Amino acid sequence: MTRTSPPDAVRAAYARIRSAEPGHVWIHLRAEEDALADAGDVAARTAAGVDLPLAGLVFAVKDNIDVAGLPTTAAHPEFAFVPATSAPVVERLRAAGAVLVGKTNLDQFATGLVGTRSPYGPVASAVDPDRVAGGSSSGSGAAVGLGLVDFALGTDTAGSGRVPAAFNGVVGLKPTVGLLPADGVVPACPSYDTVSVFAADVALAARVLTVCQAPTTGDVPDPQDAGATRAPDARAWPADAPQGAPAHPVVAVPRDEDLGTLSPAVRAAFAAAIGRLEGTGATVRRIDLTPFLAAGRLLYDGGLVAERAWSYGEFLAGHPEQADPSVAAIATAASGVEGTRVVADQQRLAGLTRQGRRLLDGTDALLVPTAPIHPTFAQVAADPIGVNSTVGTFTNFVNLMDLAAVAVPAGQVDGEGQFGVTFVVPAFHDQVAADLAARFLGEGEEAPLLGAPGVDVAVFGAHLRGEPLNAQLDALGGRYLRDVATAPAFRMLLVEGAVDRPAVVRGGEASVPGELWRLSPASLARLLTSIAAPLALGPVELSDGSTVVGFTGAPTGTEPDITHLGGWRAYRTAAATPA
Template sequence: MTPADLDQPAFIRVLTADEVTGLGPAADGPLAGLPFAVKDNIDVAGVPTTAACPSRVEPATGSATAVQRLLDAGARPVGKTNMDQFATGLVGTRSPYGACHSVASAAHVSGGSSSGSAVAVAAGVVPLALGTDTAGSGRVPAAFNGLVGMKPTRGLVPTRGVLPAAPSLDCVTTLTRTVALARTALGVLAGHDPADPWSRPAPAALPPGVARRMRVVAVPDGPLDLDPPHRAAWEAALAHAATVARLVPVDVSAFLEAAQLLYGGPFLAERLAAFGQLLEPDHPGLDPVVRRIVLGARPISGADVYRGQQRLAELRAAALPAFLGADALLLPVTPGHPTLAEVAADPVGVNARLGTYTNMVNLLDLCAVAVPAGTRADGLPFGVQLLAPAFADGPLLDLAARWCGEPVDQVPTRSLLAVAGAHLTGQPLNPQLVGLGGRLHARARTAGGYRMYRVPGALPRPGLVRGAGGPPAGIEVEVWDLPAGGLGELLPAVAAPLALGPVELDDGTVVPGFLTDPGGVDATQDISGSGGWRAHLAARIARGAADR
């Protein structure tokens, strides 16, 4: 299919052969010959960057860093895609070039603001398209068109050459039909750009608490605000999730409150600062809804912004502990899939609701990937998103691949060690593992039957006893990957009644871990019912008992 074959305005401009040639000779690289589309708020040298505003006609003097990296990897651009004007919207209808719709239904929105990029991939015009995602603009259209929408960690992919919406939050994203291509594209796009003040280099190793193999996924511990067709699809997605990972319920209220801050609080002022000058004076090419929303930030004061930052910090402190016991958080992408008529009747309200589960991701400095999760009963695509801490992009894509049934390369390991107490992430002895060059390999549980006892000593710690008739669901552990010789260096620090021995995990594998001699424990200190050391400590705090 070509752009001309589409039944909707997915492209603002299709590049001519001369324009493509002007970008330089085709390169040989990992994306050699791959056609791609570019959201029209991202610069392509020699072509205007309209951001869906027709008055912007000056050609870009150079290509955005992201575009240039794709060119250097051998990909070739096809055209610039339609979008919600100035990347302000999640619907795909706020464009003077016309509204896009889902490839599955001419009556339902495509999602925005990366609307044209999603349609171009879903319709088969290109296998890869660049979008942007500040509030969900890459994930919402992915969900509404059955695609993979990768929103990397803020700053991992440079935004130099992107017309800003909210510079501190903007991300360049990819839309693809497979996780494999999203992974390849991210490998090309990621990397520090010293000319971009918002660019951040990825750490040499995964950050503390990020496992190389994600096996535990947090899910909301209560019902969500979902339209009935979405609710049924979400229940089916949860059932599928249980075949991909172990699920743990968490309170997501802090995440959802943080999402409300983006447009319902002072953070809207960043859009006014970024491109408010382009909205004055008014003219027919400006979308009236975009203009009203952004200029509505004028009364916001500096004090309001600082109060908003304080509240966001409080919500971040409440939300992020969800990742202590889980690798990723699973959420639907949107509460529903509105029609174009519903958006026309309430353009602000319907759009605002679409950001319920996406708006907070960049505010909380998370990475995310939207993945297809089947179809609703009415045949419309349904998508979910997996969220993880900053710079967990690689393991998150591996988890997404498992979700989609795509192959995942085995993670090479050195020496594995199962820990259950004071060596867990965030616990007092965890620095011993980090100091030995250890990396968190996976969160897991023991096989059923293990018991956990609180053992005496100056430092509160637990001991595992194997084959003692413990909980069938096992006990929470972390599996750490240590360098050669790491176990030997750790052994002198292991004090009785603990010792190293074989620990069977919930997936049937056996690794060394900390065990306790059954004769060295006090039966009155059996804490197996808590299911893990962290849960035991939390219960003690809740009871008002301080560890001594």
């Protein structure tokens, strides 16, 4: 694929920005010459042979994320400060070759799902100017939806990385909380905040997420320094994180009675989305969404809202001028929450989370409407709190219950705006959600790998796709990578049993065909314990010179040699052909 040169990409982006309606997307737009200087540096590095995976791409960040030298306002002018260092997520993107063009508008202090709670102006949907862009990451969602940038960073506490995706017709990837560093991000509810990614497709969102996890050489604020805000602890991928979605996943969907906030037309759109999902090979299971919806209500209607007061309540109390009325009302109410109420609702949330996990047991994901409505500006003005609450019906619970999600567009509903759906998965099953989203959008069977630790395993027989034991790899969260062959130094022996299997051993002159799969370290350990002698796992050299873990064996000397048939599938064909 031919990439646009970084300077040309920047010039094209600023041309699009100049020709677009202002729309209150930006709070700070960098001078074009500054962005071009960055692009020139990227071009020089690539010319010198440096691999920059995001070279030729331009991006924006929500204005509650620090960028060195640019004000961070969180959509309150008097809160503004100019950080000396950028948030690690920003540093990593720029180090990978992406060029920043500006900082985007948001619902003040990242509190809201509508995109109208900002003194810098309300942000309109990229698709329908009479309807809101969604919040709180309104400007980031609209910037991608309008095609002004290739991707943008938002943040997500209650749905702010997903609702703007739905309302602007783009993809919103909300990772597991803690997977991306939150240093340099103004907190809203620090226990549940995460940086999120908006892009036109799942593939690019996944690439961006992977870069944001990479090690950084930049300094981040020391939490012990005066004035530093303690960011939530980072969380590393666990050893059992799945490497991909099953070929035939089981996906939970809400019961009809859980969809009461949807109009008949939007219900029909959701039913169509379910049908589209089934067309990709998924099986649907209806579940009771009650505990999830009850958990979501705790974010604003319960004691958990006290975190909003901790984050910015004191500042708003001292700087009421330019405070959004809805945000100020939430902060004021939050400051009166008693500590015992916080603890009670934390315990209530823990119980609801356990119920939710039991309901999702045996499924690979939950599919929900991203939002039940896409409101107009007039509807929000008439009932700012009520409409915002309705918009968050299916998003509020996700971070509270330690779930990850990918929101994708699902078309327009006549007279009712944009519609989208979200794939929700357990923590660190982000890859599963990304794969399902990619299939739903027709981007292919799988999204790019997100970075969970994995081990490449070569299989040659009953574990191949379409063979009797392949379901084991699916159940272990395995991921097919590509077809491979061994170095020309092996032979294949037949191990007969209830399920015939081959043993690929050294001592021959053949290159045996097989497949390369990726398993998590924990899944590899479980696979190993399931293997019966004389089969084993051990180092296998491939035809490309690499060495991977593969199925081999310790033959007894009685196994028939089937090397001459040319591989396991050829053996199966020969065995099924009458003599």
